[in-house]
Amino acid sequence: MGGELVEKLNFFITKNKFSDSEWLKRGLNPSDDNLCNTMNSIFNDCAKSLIIEVQKEFNPKVIKSILKNYLLKFDKKIYDTEEREFICDYFEELSKIVNVKFNNELNSWLYGSLLNELIKFTSLFKSSEKVIETLSQQCTKCKTELNTIILEKQDDIPDSCYNIIKCKSCGEFNLIEKGPKVKNFRYENYELIEELNKEDFSREQAEIRLKQIQYFRK
Structure with missing residues (x-):
């Protein structure tokens, strides 16, 4: 299990996560190179920290704490809406790799805690997607x-x-x-x-x- 997670996290590190082609896939113009390099570096450091942890033991609380600490390294005031959503998508990808639920933390960072609570409340009344x-x-x-x-x-x-x-x-x-x-x-x-x-x-x-x-x- 640990070996598979490490392999997936290493692949995540090797990806050029904010290349021009990745922005174009989202229908967006690429952001400033320096900003992209900073975002890429934070994500790589996060993945490296996750690798160290999963090689020692798999503690979901510690894993989630690592994700949260690196999420907070992104000062959302300096990013526009599209950049913030891009950041959240990559944190969601990391959380799926390590099998940790992280949606609440991402919604709180993206929308604010009050709106996140409203989203959770209203979602209770929405019909769920029908999977055949x-x-x-x-x-x-x-x-x-x-x-x-x-x-x-x-x-x-x-x-x-x-x-x-x-x-x-x-x-x-x-x-x-x-x-x-x-x-x-x-x-x-x-x-x-x-x-x-x-x-x-x-x-x-x-x-x-x-x-x-x-x-x-x-």
Whole structure:
């Protein structure tokens, strides 16, 4: 367990978390280079502290304390809304790696404690997302559960494609299939890289394409 966590945290450190391409994925213009370097450095230090802790023992209270201490290193007054949301997304990613609930702390930092309490209160009255089915497949490298959350089905939708995806925990590329009838869904723990139409690709050809991506995008 500890070895897998360390591997995921090391991968997190190696990522260029605030590169121009990462900003563009969010539909945003990149922030100032110095600011991005500072944010990247804080996150790397946080991940290194988490590695030290998980190598000693796994104490959720200590892990959460480390996350909170590094969150407070970000003075939210100097960041705009998009930057603050970006920061929270990466803390959420770290919290999922170490399997610690950190949403309340993130909401308090992002919105303030009073608004966070209001969010928690009003969420009790909101209807929860209706999940019909969860398709799970382990990452071939780090064994993270790569989940496809099925929200809506429709009988006349065919099983039309293979999906090449990228694990958010370790960066490994994997091949998955959603199957037929899937109309509405969302990803969990991965991002979509390519869709391969089954009219053009057999399973064997899809696996060859996966190997090409694994080799050329290392």
